Amino acid sequence: MARLTRSESQARTRAHLVATARDLFLADGYAATSLEKVADEAGYSKGAVYSNFKNKKELCLEVLGLIHATKGQEIAEALGGGDTMEERLEAFQAWAEKTLGDVGWTMLEFELIVLSRHDPELRDALTATLGVAREITVTLLKSFTDSLGVVLPVPAEDAAGSILSLGVGLGIQRAIDPTISARVVTDNLRVLLAVSQPSEL
Template sequence: MPRLTRAESQARTREQLLATAKELFLRDGYAVTSLEKVADEAGYSKGAVYSNFRNKDELCLAVLDRIHDEQVAMVAKALVDAEGLEGLLAGFQAWAEHSIGDEAWTSLEVEFAVGARRDPRIRAELAARDKAMRDTIAGLLTGFSERLGITLPMSAADAATALLSLGIGLGVQRAIDPTIPVSVLPDVIRLFAGTGDTGTA
Protein backbone atom coordinates (compact mmCIF):
# COMPACT_ATOMS: atom_id res chain seq x y z
CA MET A 1 0.00 0.00 0.00
CA PRO A 2 1.51 3.36 -1.03
CA ARG A 3 2.44 5.72 1.77
CA LEU A 4 0.05 8.64 2.30
CA THR A 5 1.27 12.10 1.45
CA ARG A 6 1.32 14.70 4.21
CA ALA A 7 -1.85 16.28 2.84
CA GLU A 8 -3.61 12.91 2.61
CA SER A 9 -2.55 12.01 6.13
CA GLN A 10 -3.81 15.32 7.50
CA ALA A 11 -7.10 14.93 5.62
CA ARG A 12 -7.56 11.45 7.08
CA THR A 13 -6.78 12.72 10.58
CA ARG A 14 -9.28 15.56 10.19
CA GLU A 15 -11.94 13.16 8.94
CA GLN A 16 -11.43 10.77 11.84
CA LEU A 17 -11.54 13.60 14.37
CA LEU A 18 -14.68 14.98 12.76
CA ALA A 19 -16.41 11.60 12.74
CA THR A 20 -15.48 10.99 16.38
CA ALA A 21 -16.59 14.45 17.46
CA LYS A 22 -19.91 13.99 15.69
CA GLU A 23 -20.51 10.71 17.51
CA LEU A 24 -19.59 12.14 20.91
CA PHE A 25 -21.43 15.46 20.52
CA LEU A 26 -24.60 13.64 19.46
CA ARG A 27 -24.30 10.99 22.15
CA ASP A 28 -23.12 13.01 25.14
CA GLY A 29 -23.75 16.65 24.25
CA TYR A 30 -21.47 19.55 23.42
CA ALA A 31 -20.62 20.94 26.85
CA VAL A 32 -19.49 17.69 28.45
CA THR A 33 -17.42 16.54 25.47
CA SER A 34 -13.88 17.86 25.79
CA LEU A 35 -11.31 18.12 23.02
CA GLU A 36 -9.17 15.69 25.03
CA LYS A 37 -11.97 13.13 24.86
CA VAL A 38 -12.39 13.59 21.12
CA ALA A 39 -8.64 13.15 20.63
CA ASP A 40 -8.47 10.06 22.87
CA GLU A 41 -11.47 8.39 21.25
CA ALA A 42 -10.06 9.05 17.77
CA GLY A 43 -6.61 7.79 18.77
CA TYR A 44 -4.76 11.09 18.46
CA SER A 45 -3.17 13.69 20.71
CA LYS A 46 -4.92 16.91 21.63
CA GLY A 47 -2.33 18.66 19.46
CA ALA A 48 -3.75 16.84 16.43
CA VAL A 49 -7.12 18.43 17.14
CA TYR A 50 -5.60 21.90 17.30
CA SER A 51 -3.73 21.22 14.07
CA ASN A 52 -7.08 20.83 12.33
CA PHE A 53 -9.51 22.98 14.32
CA ARG A 54 -8.88 26.28 16.10
CA ASN A 55 -11.02 25.32 19.09
CA LYS A 56 -14.03 23.26 20.16
CA ASP A 57 -16.49 25.77 18.69
CA GLU A 58 -14.89 25.45 15.27
CA LEU A 59 -14.98 21.66 15.58
CA CYS A 60 -18.68 21.75 16.44
CA LEU A 61 -19.42 24.05 13.50
CA ALA A 62 -17.71 21.50 11.25
CA VAL A 63 -19.80 18.72 12.82
CA LEU A 64 -23.01 20.69 12.26
CA ASP A 65 -21.96 21.39 8.66
CA ARG A 66 -21.48 17.65 8.17
CA ILE A 67 -24.91 16.87 9.60
CA HIS A 68 -26.55 19.53 7.45
CA ASP A 69 -24.83 18.19 4.32
CA GLU A 70 -26.06 14.69 5.15
CA GLN A 71 -29.62 15.94 5.65
CA VAL A 72 -29.56 17.88 2.36
CA ALA A 73 -28.42 14.71 0.58
CA MET A 74 -31.26 12.76 2.22
CA VAL A 75 -33.83 15.36 1.13
CA ALA A 76 -32.46 15.34 -2.42
CA LYS A 77 -32.67 11.55 -2.52
CA ALA A 78 -36.25 11.63 -1.24
CA LEU A 79 -37.29 14.11 -3.93
CA VAL A 80 -35.24 12.98 -6.91
CA ASP A 81 -37.90 10.80 -8.53
CA ALA A 82 -40.96 12.63 -7.20
CA GLU A 83 -43.63 13.68 -9.69
CA GLY A 84 -46.09 16.52 -9.17
CA LEU A 85 -46.78 18.43 -5.98
CA GLU A 86 -48.14 15.47 -4.04
CA GLY A 87 -45.17 13.33 -5.04
CA LEU A 88 -42.79 16.01 -3.81
CA LEU A 89 -44.70 16.39 -0.56
CA ALA A 90 -44.77 12.64 0.03
CA GLY A 91 -40.99 12.48 -0.42
CA PHE A 92 -40.49 15.49 1.83
CA GLN A 93 -42.72 14.02 4.52
CA ALA A 94 -40.82 10.73 4.40
CA TRP A 95 -37.59 12.64 5.09
CA ALA A 96 -39.27 14.73 7.80
CA GLU A 97 -40.60 11.66 9.61
CA HIS A 98 -37.06 10.33 9.79
CA SER A 99 -35.18 13.53 10.66
CA ILE A 100 -37.28 16.31 12.19
CA GLY A 101 -37.22 15.89 15.94
CA ASP A 102 -34.19 13.62 16.07
CA GLU A 103 -33.38 14.05 19.76
CA ALA A 104 -29.59 13.99 19.52
CA TRP A 105 -29.34 16.32 16.52
CA THR A 106 -31.94 18.76 17.85
CA SER A 107 -30.33 18.87 21.30
CA LEU A 108 -26.90 19.58 19.81
CA GLU A 109 -28.21 22.39 17.61
CA VAL A 110 -30.07 24.03 20.50
CA GLU A 111 -27.25 23.57 23.04
CA PHE A 112 -24.64 25.04 20.72
CA ALA A 113 -26.82 27.96 19.63
CA VAL A 114 -27.72 28.87 23.22
CA GLY A 115 -24.09 28.61 24.32
CA ALA A 116 -23.01 30.90 21.48
CA ARG A 117 -25.32 33.76 22.42
CA ARG A 118 -22.49 35.72 24.09
CA ASP A 119 -19.93 35.10 21.34
CA PRO A 120 -20.45 37.49 18.39
CA ARG A 121 -18.12 35.51 16.12
CA ILE A 122 -19.97 32.22 16.60
CA ARG A 123 -23.32 33.96 16.31
CA ALA A 124 -22.17 35.42 13.00
CA GLU A 125 -21.08 31.96 11.82
CA LEU A 126 -24.46 30.49 12.74
CA ALA A 127 -26.29 33.41 11.13
CA ALA A 128 -24.37 32.88 7.89
CA ARG A 129 -25.27 29.20 7.87
CA ASP A 130 -28.89 30.01 8.62
CA LYS A 131 -29.00 32.44 5.70
CA ALA A 132 -27.44 29.85 3.40
CA MET A 133 -30.15 27.38 4.43
CA ARG A 134 -32.90 29.93 3.80
CA ASP A 135 -31.39 30.77 0.41
CA THR A 136 -31.31 27.07 -0.51
CA ILE A 137 -34.94 26.60 0.50
CA ALA A 138 -35.96 29.74 -1.39
CA GLY A 139 -34.20 28.44 -4.49
CA LEU A 140 -36.01 25.13 -4.23
CA LEU A 141 -39.37 26.86 -3.74
CA THR A 142 -38.76 29.06 -6.77
CA GLY A 143 -37.74 26.11 -8.92
CA PHE A 144 -40.67 23.92 -7.88
CA SER A 145 -43.23 26.73 -8.20
CA GLU A 146 -42.06 27.50 -11.74
CA ARG A 147 -42.03 23.82 -12.66
CA LEU A 148 -45.51 23.20 -11.28
CA GLY A 149 -47.05 26.51 -12.34
CA ILE A 150 -47.70 27.65 -8.77
CA THR A 151 -47.75 31.27 -7.60
CA LEU A 152 -46.46 31.63 -4.05
CA PRO A 153 -48.53 33.91 -1.77
CA MET A 154 -45.36 35.66 -0.58
CA SER A 155 -41.77 36.02 -1.74
CA ALA A 156 -39.72 32.84 -1.89
CA ALA A 157 -37.36 34.35 0.71
CA ASP A 158 -40.20 34.97 3.18
CA ALA A 159 -41.70 31.54 2.52
CA ALA A 160 -38.30 29.97 3.14
CA THR A 161 -37.98 31.83 6.45
CA ALA A 162 -41.45 30.67 7.50
CA LEU A 163 -40.81 27.04 6.58
CA LEU A 164 -37.38 26.92 8.22
CA SER A 165 -38.74 28.51 11.39
CA LEU A 166 -41.64 26.07 11.45
CA GLY A 167 -39.28 23.15 10.85
CA ILE A 168 -36.94 24.20 13.67
CA GLY A 169 -39.80 24.72 16.09
CA LEU A 170 -41.40 21.44 15.12
CA GLY A 171 -38.08 19.69 15.57
CA VAL A 172 -37.78 20.97 19.14
CA GLN A 173 -41.36 19.95 19.92
CA ARG A 174 -40.93 16.48 18.42
CA ALA A 175 -37.70 15.97 20.35
CA ILE A 176 -39.83 16.38 23.47
CA ASP A 177 -42.93 14.62 22.16
CA PRO A 178 -42.33 12.38 19.12
CA THR A 179 -46.08 11.81 18.70
CA ILE A 180 -46.48 15.32 17.25
CA PRO A 181 -47.01 14.74 13.52
CA VAL A 182 -44.74 16.22 10.86
CA SER A 183 -47.67 16.47 8.43
CA VAL A 184 -48.10 20.12 9.42
CA LEU A 185 -45.09 20.97 7.23
CA PRO A 186 -46.41 19.55 3.95
CA ASP A 187 -49.83 20.95 4.89
CA VAL A 188 -48.35 24.46 5.12
CA ILE A 189 -46.66 23.96 1.76
CA ARG A 190 -50.05 22.99 0.31
CA LEU A 191 -51.43 26.26 1.64
CA PHE A 192 -48.53 28.13 0.05
CA ALA A 193 -49.29 26.31 -3.19
CA GLY A 194 -52.92 27.45 -2.99
CA THR A 195 -54.34 23.97 -3.37
CA GLY A 196 -56.81 24.56 -0.52
CA ASP A 197 -56.27 20.94 0.56
CA THR A 198 -54.18 20.30 3.64
CA GLY A 199 -54.29 16.57 3.07
CA THR A 200 -56.09 16.02 6.38
CA ALA A 201 -59.61 14.88 6.97
Protein backbone atom coordinates in the same frame (compact mmCIF):
# COMPACT_ATOMS: atom_id res chain seq x y z
CA MET B 1 -1.61 1.73 -3.72
CA ALA B 2 -0.23 5.24 -4.04
CA ARG B 3 0.96 6.92 -0.86
CA LEU B 4 -1.16 9.87 0.28
CA THR B 5 0.31 13.33 -0.05
CA ARG B 6 0.64 15.46 3.07
CA SER B 7 -2.43 17.52 2.14
CA GLU B 8 -4.46 14.37 1.39
CA SER B 9 -3.44 12.86 4.72
CA GLN B 10 -4.38 16.06 6.55
CA ALA B 11 -7.75 16.17 4.78
CA ARG B 12 -8.45 12.56 5.72
CA THR B 13 -7.50 13.20 9.35
CA ARG B 14 -9.72 16.27 9.48
CA ALA B 15 -12.69 14.43 7.96
CA HIS B 16 -12.23 11.56 10.43
CA LEU B 17 -12.13 13.98 13.35
CA VAL B 18 -15.30 15.74 12.17
CA ALA B 19 -17.15 12.45 11.70
CA THR B 20 -16.07 11.24 15.15
CA ALA B 21 -16.99 14.57 16.76
CA ARG B 22 -20.39 14.48 15.05
CA ASP B 23 -21.18 11.10 16.58
CA LEU B 24 -20.05 12.22 20.05
CA PHE B 25 -21.80 15.60 19.94
CA LEU B 26 -25.05 13.97 18.83
CA ALA B 27 -24.84 11.23 21.44
CA ASP B 28 -23.57 13.20 24.45
CA GLY B 29 -24.06 16.89 23.68
CA TYR B 30 -21.63 19.79 23.40
CA ALA B 31 -20.69 20.29 27.05
CA ALA B 32 -20.02 16.59 27.70
CA THR B 33 -17.80 16.17 24.64
CA SER B 34 -14.19 17.25 25.14
CA LEU B 35 -11.53 17.55 22.48
CA GLU B 36 -9.59 14.89 24.39
CA LYS B 37 -12.54 12.54 24.02
CA VAL B 38 -12.77 13.23 20.29
CA ALA B 39 -9.04 12.57 19.90
CA ASP B 40 -9.20 9.31 21.87
CA GLU B 41 -12.27 8.06 20.03
CA ALA B 42 -10.74 8.90 16.64
CA GLY B 43 -7.39 7.35 17.54
CA TYR B 44 -5.34 10.55 17.35
CA SER B 45 -3.39 12.68 19.78
CA LYS B 46 -4.92 15.85 21.20
CA GLY B 47 -2.31 17.73 19.20
CA ALA B 48 -3.80 16.36 15.99
CA VAL B 49 -7.12 17.91 16.94
CA TYR B 50 -5.59 21.30 17.71
CA SER B 51 -3.62 21.26 14.48
CA ASN B 52 -6.95 21.14 12.64
CA PHE B 53 -9.28 23.15 14.90
CA LYS B 54 -8.42 26.04 17.19
CA ASN B 55 -11.09 25.08 19.74
CA LYS B 56 -14.19 22.97 20.37
CA LYS B 57 -16.54 25.65 19.04
CA GLU B 58 -14.84 25.64 15.65
CA LEU B 59 -15.04 21.85 15.49
CA CYS B 60 -18.71 21.82 16.47
CA LEU B 61 -19.60 24.47 13.92
CA GLU B 62 -18.01 22.35 11.21
CA VAL B 63 -20.03 19.39 12.49
CA LEU B 64 -23.21 21.46 12.18
CA GLY B 65 -22.27 22.39 8.63
CA LEU B 66 -21.84 18.72 7.81
CA ILE B 67 -25.19 17.85 9.39
CA HIS B 68 -26.98 20.62 7.47
CA ALA B 69 -25.44 19.50 4.18
CA THR B 70 -26.42 15.89 4.88
CA LYS B 71 -30.00 16.83 5.73
CA GLY B 72 -30.19 19.00 2.64
CA GLN B 73 -29.14 16.04 0.50
CA GLU B 74 -31.77 13.85 2.18
CA ILE B 75 -34.48 16.41 1.42
CA ALA B 76 -33.31 16.74 -2.19
CA GLU B 77 -33.61 12.98 -2.61
CA ALA B 78 -37.09 12.96 -1.05
CA LEU B 79 -38.42 15.81 -3.17
CA GLY B 80 -36.85 14.51 -6.36
CA GLY B 81 -37.67 10.84 -6.12
CA GLY B 82 -41.36 10.33 -6.91
CA ASP B 83 -43.23 10.27 -10.18
CA THR B 84 -45.94 12.65 -8.97
CA MET B 85 -45.99 15.73 -6.80
CA GLU B 86 -47.97 13.89 -4.13
CA GLU B 87 -45.47 11.03 -4.00
CA ARG B 88 -42.65 13.50 -3.55
CA LEU B 89 -44.51 15.39 -0.82
CA GLU B 90 -45.22 12.14 1.00
CA ALA B 91 -41.54 11.26 0.80
CA PHE B 92 -40.73 14.66 2.28
CA GLN B 93 -43.34 14.05 4.97
CA ALA B 94 -41.73 10.72 5.84
CA TRP B 95 -38.37 12.48 6.13
CA ALA B 96 -39.86 15.16 8.39
CA GLU B 97 -41.47 12.61 10.69
CA LYS B 98 -38.21 10.73 10.98
CA THR B 99 -35.88 13.73 11.31
CA LEU B 100 -37.55 16.83 12.78
CA GLY B 101 -37.09 16.66 16.52
CA ASP B 102 -34.15 14.27 16.41
CA VAL B 103 -32.95 14.71 20.00
CA GLY B 104 -29.22 14.67 19.30
CA TRP B 105 -29.31 17.19 16.46
CA THR B 106 -31.98 19.46 17.96
CA MET B 107 -30.45 19.63 21.42
CA LEU B 108 -26.96 20.23 20.03
CA GLU B 109 -28.18 23.25 18.10
CA PHE B 110 -30.18 24.46 21.09
CA GLU B 111 -27.19 24.04 23.41
CA LEU B 112 -25.05 26.23 21.17
CA ILE B 113 -27.81 28.84 20.94
CA VAL B 114 -27.91 29.06 24.75
CA LEU B 115 -24.11 29.37 24.93
CA SER B 116 -24.15 32.16 22.34
CA ARG B 117 -26.08 34.43 24.71
CA HIS B 118 -22.80 35.55 26.27
CA ASP B 119 -20.52 34.75 23.35
CA PRO B 120 -20.81 37.25 20.48
CA GLU B 121 -18.30 35.31 18.37
CA LEU B 122 -20.36 32.15 18.63
CA ARG B 123 -23.56 34.09 17.96
CA ASP B 124 -22.06 35.52 14.77
CA ALA B 125 -20.93 32.05 13.70
CA LEU B 126 -24.38 30.60 14.33
CA THR B 127 -25.92 33.47 12.37
CA ALA B 128 -23.70 32.55 9.44
CA THR B 129 -24.60 28.87 9.84
CA LEU B 130 -28.29 29.74 9.83
CA GLY B 131 -27.75 31.80 6.69
CA VAL B 132 -26.23 28.78 4.95
CA ALA B 133 -29.17 26.62 6.07
CA ARG B 134 -31.54 29.22 4.64
CA GLU B 135 -29.65 29.23 1.33
CA ILE B 136 -29.86 25.43 1.17
CA THR B 137 -33.61 25.62 1.78
CA VAL B 138 -34.07 28.26 -0.94
CA THR B 139 -32.09 26.16 -3.43
CA LEU B 140 -34.10 23.03 -2.64
CA LEU B 141 -37.41 24.87 -2.92
CA LYS B 142 -36.49 26.50 -6.23
CA SER B 143 -35.37 23.18 -7.64
CA PHE B 144 -38.60 21.53 -6.54
CA THR B 145 -40.92 24.21 -7.93
CA ASP B 146 -38.93 24.44 -11.16
CA SER B 147 -39.33 20.70 -11.64
CA LEU B 148 -43.10 21.12 -11.19
CA GLY B 149 -43.22 24.07 -13.58
CA VAL B 150 -44.79 26.47 -11.06
CA VAL B 151 -44.03 29.89 -9.63
CA LEU B 152 -44.69 30.48 -5.93
CA PRO B 153 -47.01 33.35 -4.91
CA VAL B 154 -44.23 34.83 -2.75
CA PRO B 155 -40.48 35.12 -3.28
CA ALA B 156 -38.69 31.79 -2.80
CA GLU B 157 -36.62 33.35 -0.02
CA ASP B 158 -39.77 34.19 1.98
CA ALA B 159 -41.35 30.79 1.33
CA ALA B 160 -38.15 29.01 2.34
CA GLY B 161 -37.94 31.16 5.46
CA SER B 162 -41.43 30.14 6.51
CA ILE B 163 -40.70 26.44 5.94
CA LEU B 164 -37.36 26.64 7.79
CA SER B 165 -38.94 28.52 10.72
CA LEU B 166 -41.71 25.94 10.98
CA GLY B 167 -39.17 23.14 10.84
CA VAL B 168 -36.96 24.63 13.56
CA GLY B 169 -39.86 25.42 15.89
CA LEU B 170 -41.50 22.07 15.32
CA GLY B 171 -38.21 20.29 15.81
CA ILE B 172 -37.84 21.79 19.29
CA GLN B 173 -41.38 20.75 20.20
CA ARG B 174 -40.94 17.22 18.83
CA ALA B 175 -37.63 16.79 20.70
CA ILE B 176 -39.73 17.16 23.87
CA ASP B 177 -42.88 15.42 22.63
CA PRO B 178 -42.24 13.11 19.67
CA THR B 179 -45.96 12.33 19.37
CA ILE B 180 -46.50 15.73 17.71
CA SER B 181 -46.95 15.29 13.97
CA ALA B 182 -44.58 16.96 11.53
CA ARG B 183 -47.33 17.25 8.91
CA VAL B 184 -47.75 21.00 9.41
CA VAL B 185 -44.49 21.58 7.50
CA THR B 186 -45.66 19.54 4.52
CA ASP B 187 -49.11 21.11 4.66
CA ASN B 188 -47.54 24.57 4.56
CA LEU B 189 -45.71 23.56 1.38
CA ARG B 190 -48.94 22.15 -0.07
CA VAL B 191 -50.73 25.47 0.55
CA LEU B 192 -47.93 27.36 -1.21
CA LEU B 193 -48.10 25.02 -4.18
CA ALA B 194 -51.92 25.20 -4.31
CA VAL B 195 -51.82 28.95 -4.92
CA SER B 196 -48.82 28.85 -7.25
CA GLN B 197 -49.06 29.75 -10.92
CA PRO B 198 -47.72 27.83 -13.92
CA SER B 199 -44.32 29.12 -14.95
CA GLU B 200 -43.96 30.79 -18.33
CA LEU B 201 -41.84 28.72 -20.69
